[in-house]
Amino acid sequence: xxxxxxxxxxxxxxxxxxxxxxxxxxxxxxxxxxxxxxxxxxxxxxxxxxxxxxxxxxxxxxxxxxxxxxxxxxxxxxxxxxxxxxxxxxxxxxxxxxxxxxxxxxxxxxxxxxxx
Numbered sequence: 001x002x003x004x005x006x007x008x009x010x011x012x013x014x015x016x017x018x019x020x021x022x023x024x025x026x027x028x029x030x031x032x033x034x035x036x037x038x039x040x041x042x043x044x045x046x047x048x049x050x051x052x053x054x055x056x057x058x059x060x061x062x063x064x065x066x067x068x069x070x071x072x073x074x075x076x077x078x079x080x081x082x083x084x085x086x087x088x089x090x091x092x093x094x095x096x097x098x099x100x101x102x103x104x105x106x107x108x109x110x111x112x113x114x115x116x
């Protein structure tokens with residue numbers, strides 16, 4: 001996880017907070033809408049990022065996808081973490097998920113205030 005985060009200029013604590021908010025670190029989790037693994041990657045992303053037969057419950061693969069998707073949304077949203085996290089969750093305009101990630105980050109990995 002650390003390697004993927006650093007390569008994409010993401011704070012590792014941010015990635016860990018997304019993982020915690022998604023499924024509390026259950027690498028085999030599958031949601032009711034089909035998202036899979038630690039960072040809850042959607043199967044349709046395989047055709048955009050990797051290969052159609054990639055296993056999203058394989059942790060290194062899932063981290064690769066999740067970090068790339070998060071980086072994409074951060075770039076698209078001009079580094080606004082709140083908007084990027086909402087887009088990552090597929091809930092643009094709804095603050096619940098970004099607030100959950102922020103609270104997790106601040107509780108489990110306290111750092112100086114973030115520019116949200």
